[in-house]
Every structure is written in structure tokens, then in C-alpha cells.
Amino acid sequence: MSGVWTEKSVPMTDHECAVEALEEVGATILAKNQNQIRIRINGQEWAVQKSHSRYSIRYNQRTQANLLSWMNNLGSAYETAVQRKLRRLRTEEESAQLESEREAVRAEREAFEAQRQGLIEQRRQEILEKANTLGYRVKETKQNGQIRMVLVRTS
Amino acid sequence: MSQTLRIGHRLGHSEIYGPGIRSVFWTQGCTLACKGCWNTQYWPSKGGGEIEVSQILSELDNLKGIEGITLLGGEPLQQSKASLELIKGCKDRGLSVFLYTGYDPSEFDETMQSCFDLSDIAVTGRFVQGLRDTTLRWRGSRNQQVHFISNTYDESVLQEQTEVECHILPSGEIRMVGYAESELIQILGGSFS
Numbered sequence: 001m002s003g004v005w006t007e008k009s010v011p012m013t014d015h016e017c018a019v020e021a022l023e024e025v026g027a028t029i030l031a032k033n034q035n036q037i038r039i040r041i042n043g044q045e046w047a048v049q050k051s052h053s054r055y056s057i058r059y060n061q062r063t064q065a066n067l068l069s070w071m072n073n074l075g076s077a078y079e080t081a082v083q084r085k086l087r088r089l090r091t092e093e094e095s096a097q098l099e100s101e102r103e104a105v106r107a108e109r110e111a112f113e114a115q116r117q118g119l120i121e122q123r124r125q126e127i128l129e130k131a132n133t134l135g136y137r138v139k140e141t142k143q144n145g146q147i148r149m150v151l152v153r154t155s
Numbered sequence: 156m157s158q159t160l161r162i163g164h165r166l167g168h169s170e171i172y173g174p175g176i177r178s179v180f181w182t183q184g185c186t187l188a189c190k191g192c193w194n195t196q197y198w199p200s201k202g203g204g205e206i207e208v209s210q211i212l213s214e215l216d217n218l219k220g221i222e223g224i225t226l227l228g229g230e231p232l233q234q235s236k237a238s239l240e241l242i243k244g245c246k247d248r249g250l251s252v253f254l255y256t257g258y259d260p261s262e263f264d265e266t267m268q269s270c271f272d273l274s275d276i277a278v279t280g281r282f283v284q285g286l287r288d289t290t291l292r293w294r295g296s297r298n299q300q301v302h303f304i305s306n307t308y309d310e311s312v313l314q315e316q317t318e319v320e321c322h323i324l325p326s327g328e329i330r331m332v333g334y335a336e337s338e339l340i341q342i343l344g345g346s347f348s
Binding site (some may be wrong): 116119120123124127130131134136139141143144145146147148149150151152153154 | 167168169170171220290314315316317318319320321322323324325326327329333336338339
């Protein structure tokens with residue numbers, strides 16, 4: 001038996017937005033990859049194929065044409081999904097920018113901390129050397145970020 | 156109502172102003188004006204900052220690892236009422252008290268005497284520059300007397316030695332306290348208490 005199979009295309013190009021749009025119009029996603037999204041809607045199963053960068057659906061014009069009303073809203077659902085994705089990408093870009101600024105602050109802080117630690121160690125060494133030269137015993141304690149050095153000489 | 160003590164400087168933890176680890180308070184204000192005094196910055200009675208004794212005691216409650224407090228100055232007994240309240244509060248908390256005063260016990264009034272009597276150890280007497288001796292423990296000149304007042308400590312803790320304490324702050328700044336000979340002061344520099 002012959003039939004007339006028609007291809008109806010939908011102006012969808014982005015896979016992620018296409019999936020979102022199909023779900024938005026009530027489809028259940030059965031399987032998906034970059035070339036095909038298999039769905040069930042209103043009790044019928046469909047394969048939404050990607051070719052030439054666009055998605056389309058093939059159907060039997062005689063038996064299935066009246067079952068495609070769900071496609072009427074697919075274009076606007078797809079547009080909504082695209083806008084949503086663009087907003088998300090903008091936020092992610094801003095986050096990336098913020099993260100880059102945070103990283104710069106972090107690096108600056110680490111450099112400052114290294115400098116501070118270096119100064120403390122330098123001071124500590126100076127005291128140790130000079131105390132030794134003058135014949136002091138040195139007892140060292142670290143407490144609350146401070147170094148306490150007790151210099152004692154019994155002679 | 157709690158007395159107010161004027162304090163010029165304090166150290167949360169120190170090991171050279173008495174036995175063990177002690178919280179040290181340099182009171183602000185002294186009219187004795189010993190020649191050669193190292194702590195002239197604590198002479199003016201208007202300097203430093205005022206703090207209620209109850210507040211100090213509350214802070215001591217939260218300070219871990221100390222055996223007691225040491226009061227020096229300045230002249231703690233020129234704020235004898237506040238010093239007495241602090242000493243009593245410390246004793247109530249099981250903290251020992253080391254008191255420095257430039258006064259001789261013969262000069263004490265009643266309140267000063269109470270401060271002395273309640274302390275565990277006291278060093279008394281003016282600093283005399285001509286008798287300066289940095290090899291003494293806990294005192295600056297040979298005329299100054301160490302008194303072991305309570306039974307908490309005895310003379311066995313008084314091993315004569317030169318003690319200096321350097322604190323390297325988180326900023327890298329150095330604070331030096333104690334009985335440093337001038338060579339050490341010159342070498343280390345920094346602010347000196």
C-alpha cells in the first residue's frame with residue numbers, strides 16, 4: 001500500500017532548545033541524540049529528525065496529518081527556550097567574568113600573604129641570630145597568629 | 156558598680172613577668188617619675204584607655220592558658236581601688252597575681268596594703284638607674300625587693316636571669332618587652348614597653 005509521506009520541518013536548530021520545546025508542548029522524550037529526538041505525544045510516537053541543521057518530522061499525510069496539532073505551538077516554545085538559553089549563557093558569561101575577577105583578588109591576596117609570611121620569617125630569623133650572638137636561649141611559642149619568643153640568659 | 160582602670164598596654168600572654176604564662180597589664184599613670192624609667196609613656200594619667208574591671212575580668216574568663224595576671228605600669232597602686240577590685244576578682248577565679256609597684260611597703264595606705272596582701276608575689280621599690288641590673292629576674296634595679304606573699308610560690312621560682320620577650324605580630328611588627336640590655340634593644344629596634 002502506498003502512502004504520501006510528507007516532511008514537515010520546524011525551525012529548530014539547537015538540540016537542547018528543541019528538547020525543551022518538545023517537552024514544553026507536552027511530549028515525552030523517549031530517546032535523543034544529536035540527530036534524532038524520539039518522542040511520544042497524544043499516544044503517538046514520532047521521530048524528530050535533524051537534517052541540514054533543521055529538525056523535521058515525517059508523517060503520512062493521509063493518516064497522520066490530523067495528529068500534528070501539537071506542532072502549532074512548537075515554534076513559539078522553541079523561541080522561548082532559545083531566549084531562556086541566551087539569558088543563561090549571559091549569566092554564565094558574567095559568572096565567568098566574576099570568577100576571573102575573584103581569581104585575580106585571590107592571587108593578589110595569596111601574594112600578600114606570602115609576603116607577610118616572608119616578613120615574619122625574616123624577622124624571626126633576625127631575632128634568633130641576634131639572640132644567639134648575645135648568648136640568649138630562645139623559646140618560641142605560636143599563639144593566635146603571633147610568635148612569642150622568650151629570650152633567656154642565665155650568665 | 157565596677158571600678159575603672161586606666162591601662163596603657165596589655166599582653167594577653169607573656170612568660171617573663173612572673174611564674175608561668177601570665178596576662179600582663181601596664182596601668183597608665185605614674186607620678187613617681189623614677190629617673191631612667193623605661194616606661195615613661197605610661198606616666199601621663201590621661202593616656203591609654205579606661206576599662207571597667209568587670210570587663211577585664213570577663214575577658215580573662217575567656218583567655219585560655221594563663222596562670223595569673225601581672226600588674227605593672229605606670230603605677231598600679233596609684234589606681235589602688237581599681238587594682239584591688241581586679242586582684243580580688245582574679246583571686247576568686249583561681250588566678251595568681253604578680254604586682255609591681257614603685258612604692259616601698261612603708262609608703263602604703265590601707266588600700267595599697269590590701270593590694271599587696273592579696274597578691275601572690277610583689278616587686279616593690281623605685282627603679283634606681285644607678286643600680287640597674289638586667290641580669291635580675293623580674294626587676295630592673297638591685298634595690299627592688301621581691302616578696303613572696305602567699306604560699307603559692309616561693310623563692311625557688313626566682314632564678315636570676317635576663318629575660319626579654321619578643322612578639323612578632325601577624326603584621327610582621329615586632330614588640331619587645333622585658334629587661335633588655337641596650338645592645339639588644341638597639342639591634343632589634345621596634346616599639347619597646
